[in-house]
Amino acid sequence: MTTAHLQSSSGGNGSAAASAARQGPGETVVLDHGTGAKLSRELVERISETLGDTYVGTMEDSALLELPTNRIAFTTDSFVVTPLIFENGDIGKIAVCGTVNDLAVSGARPLYLTLSLIIEAGMPMADLLKVVASARDAARLAGVKIVAGDTKVVGKGEADQLFINTAGVGVLERPSVSVRNVRPGQKILLSGYIGNHSIHLLSIREGLGFERNVLSDCAPLNHMIDAVLRSVPAGKVASLRDVTRGGLCAVLHEHARAVNCAIRFEKKALPILMEAAMAADMLGINVLHLANEGCLCLFVEPDVADQVLAILREDPCGENAAFIGEVEASSRPEVRMVELDGTLTTIEELYGAELPRLC
Amino acid sequence: MPNVAVLTNDLQYEFTHKISTDAQELDRMIKQFNVFLDGIRAASQVVVHLQLIHDPNDPQVQRRYRGRAIPAIGGTPGNQLIADVVHPSDVVVVKGRDSGFYETKLHDTLQDLGVSTVVVTGLQTHVCVQTTAADAFFRGYKVWVPEDCVFSPKPEDTKRALDWMAGYCATIAPSSEILARLSTSDDLPGRGEEAAA
Numbered sequence: 349m350t351t352a353h354l355q356s357s358s359g360g361n362g363s364a365a366a367s368a369a370r371q372g373p374g375e376t377v378v379l380d381h382g383t384g385a386k387l388s389r390e391l392v393e394r395i396s397e398t399l400g401d402t403y404v405g406t407m408e409d410s411a412l413l414e415l416p417t418n419r420i421a422f423t424t425d426s427f428v429v430t431p432l433i434f435e436n437g438d439i440g441k442i443a444v445c446g447t448v449n450d451l452a453v454s455g456a457r458p459l460y461l462t463l464s465l466i467i468e469a470g471m472p473m474a475d476l477l478k479v480v481a482s483a484r485d486a487a488r489l490a491g492v493k494i495v496a497g498d499t500k501v502v503g504k505g506e507a508d509q510l511f512i513n514t515a516g517v518g519v520l521e522r523p524s525v526s527v528r529n530v531r532p533g534q535k536i537l538l539s540g541y542i543g544n545h546s547i548h549l550l551s552i553r554e555g556l557g558f559e560r561n562v563l564s565d566c567a568p569l570n571h572m573i574d575a576v577l578r579s580v581p582a583g584k585v586a587s588l589r590d591v592t593r594g595g596l597c598a599v600l601h602e603h604a605r606a607v608n609c610a611i612r613f614e615k616k617a618l619p620i621l622m623e624a625a626m627a628a629d630m631l632g633i634n635v636l637h638l639a640n641e642g643c644l645c646l647f648v649e650p651d652v653a654d655q656v657l658a659i660l661r662e663d664p665c666g667e668n669a670a671f672i673g674e675v676e677a678s679s680r681p682e683v684r685m686v687e688l689d690g691t692l693t694t695i696e697e698l699y700g701a702e703l704p705r706l707c
Numbered sequence: 708m709p710n711v712a713v714l715t716n717d718l719q720y721e722f723t724h725k726i727s728t729d730a731q732e733l734d735r736m737i738k739q740f741n742v743f744l745d746g747i748r749a750a751s752q753v754v755v756h757l758q759l760i761h762d763p764n765d766p767q768v769q770r771r772y773r774g775r776a777i778p779a780i781g782g783t784p785g786n787q788l789i790a791d792v793v794h795p796s797d798v799v800v801v802k803g804r805d806s807g808f809y810e811t812k813l814h815d816t817l818q819d820l821g822v823s824t825v826v827v828t829g830l831q832t833h834v835c836v837q838t839t840a841a842d843a844f845f846r847g848y849k850v851w852v853p854e855d856c857v858f859s860p861k862p863e864d865t866k867r868a869l870d871w872m873a874g875y876c877a878t879i880a881p882s883s884e885i886l887a888r889l890s891t892s893d894d895l896p897g898r899g900e901e902a903a904a
Contacts, residue, residue: 431767509766553767555804557842623845626875630837 375473382467382501391499395465398480402487403494411495413460417519421456423447424515430705431552432509433475435559437566439512440483442641442707445568446592447516448490452570453588453644455525455577456518458490463497463514468507479510490568492516522582527606529586532677535653536613539572539644539666540565542596543624546638546706551627561623565642565665572663573644579659580652587647590640592707594698597636597683599645601697604681613673614686637698639706647675708821710894711752713744714807714843716829716836717759718792721778721785725830726858736858737791740828743856744792746886751893753820754797756788757807757829757839765803806838814846824849824895826885827877828856833868844876849897853882 381391396403405411427443444461451458463483467476487494544565551558569590577585589599596618600611620635628635642665648656653671660666673686683695727733744754760781761768768777779786781801788799798820802811817825825848827840836857843850852872859865873879878898888895 430770554771554838555802555806555809556838557806557808557845561845626841629875630841630871 377467377469377471377473377476377501379469379501379503382499388499394477395480395497395499398477399463399484399487399494402484402492403497405494405496411460411462413495413517415459415517415519417521419520421451421454421518421520421524422516423450423454424513425450427512427514427707428508428705429549429707430508431549433478434549434552434564436548436563437641438479438482439510440479440481441486442566443512443514444483444486444490444492445566445641446590446707447514448486448492448568448570449590449592449642449644451516451518452568452573453525453590454518454520455522455588456520457574458492458516458518458570460495460517461487461492461514462516463494464512465497465499466507466511466513467499467501468509469501469504471509476510479512483512486568490570522577525577525585525588527587527589527603529583530603530607530609530647530675531586532609532675533650534586534647534675535650535671536600536611536673536675537646537648537653537657537660538591538596538619538670538672539569539646539660539663540642540668541619541621541624542591542640542643543620543628543635543638545641546595546703547624547627549706550631550703556627556630558623558627562621562627565640567642567665569642569644569665572660572665575663576646576656576659580648580655584649584652585646585656586649589645591643591645592641593639595635595637595639596645597634597695597698600683600695601681603647603675604678604683608678608681610676610678610681611673611683612676612686612692613683616686616688617670617672619668619670619672633703636695638703641707650674709751709753710822711747711750711824711826711889712817712820712822713747713752713754713826713828714813714839715744715754715756715792716807716827716839717779717831718756718789718829719758719779719786720789721783722759722830723789725860737789740856741792743828743853743882743886744794746882747826747889748794748796750886750889752889753822754794755813755816756793756797756799757802757811757813757835758786758788758799759835760786760801760803762803768803805835806842807835808839808842808846817848822848824851824897826851826853826895828853830858832857832859832865834859837868837872840872840877841875849895850877851885851895852877852879853885854879856882 380387429439448458547562548564604611660669685693759779761779800813825843
């Protein structure tokens, strides 16, 4: 069905470095792993072996894909998360889930991904293969195939261990969902806790002690999204967003701005784990701005809202799903939060990046 | 066996300026702190000193101190615990992050000792004390914080951290109250236990 290419090249002259490649448990990636020579081929073979049956390439220059429709969704994303490996996931899992989720929230069925690795010389080989194995497992869970890839090795200090880019193709087999479909009266739901992914990573970075209690939510959401879209009439789900960089605040502002409406949500309705709230309070950061990797925000017509909530809660990724608010008519775009005492607070959009490298 | 462990954070020579930059004031505060530790030892409870030692090769440490000298390097004179606060019966646990529990043997040590209550002290209140208190709470320990045995250079940081701990995970009290309680009981109540009773 497909033809593909996992190629390899180096960002520097590393002919002497080949001899420095240590074997065994301490083996690290060296510049010669990216020069296109024998060591490169061996690295690519190890990566493709690790990917196993999720990799369906044939080591040629392009993946040739057959699609059941001429309506496709196509996206790309790059991942620079630190730490690279965390308690219940790593950059490989995020790289697959992030692109799968971007396709799925467009209403597409994700099918194919590419996987490109920019590796810093000196990265432990065991860590690299662990990340690749996580990408494989996430792809299996999502039901997608990795059809092409690339590896580049750059010198020490020219990257931070590993950066990943994934691109993805999905097929649109039903009317697409879009922010432009949002209208006053629609209900807003979240599929799960917000803030957990960011708190987990920040806790590991600083050794705060929350990392065992607040785990990353990173997961492919395509099956849950498919269950929702399959179960309600077309058009009843107006818009979907995975609540990633910029957090819930960015998602709500994007929708308010796109259709010039107001969004009102209730603070008490937000699904926030107590330990995540503790950590955010301690760090002086707002959970509304925190990136997630497995949380969905849905804008739905009120007559299917209860049904959608029930479907979400049947999925392990949606068991903490909740209504959080609704869309209101307004002369200007705005996002307002109902505080615990009933007063309204205008939620401003974050101007810059509050927290870098969480995804 | 002790039920209570006092955890001191970062009582090392290189950090004494965060307690006070005035030598006489620092001396007075250390003496006062020692009154509390001596009382704990006299009550047959245990003192555990958490000594911060950074691994300069740890990428997270390098990232945190990018552009600055990495503090708490093992083997340096400044990295040593303040001799006046360490007693031969005390336990020393090395940590590499803010929380004393993060990838250390602290939890196992406390379990081996039979400790169910921790009293978190030292510096800085809004960093290591706060994170260690939260981590202890998550691990099921009863957590107390003596408000006169925690230090931050800015009083407002200490106040904010104490308010946070009181709200979420710890009982805040003067050290004298903790000693008074331990003179009549071999343990301290959990947060809210007395109010509930």
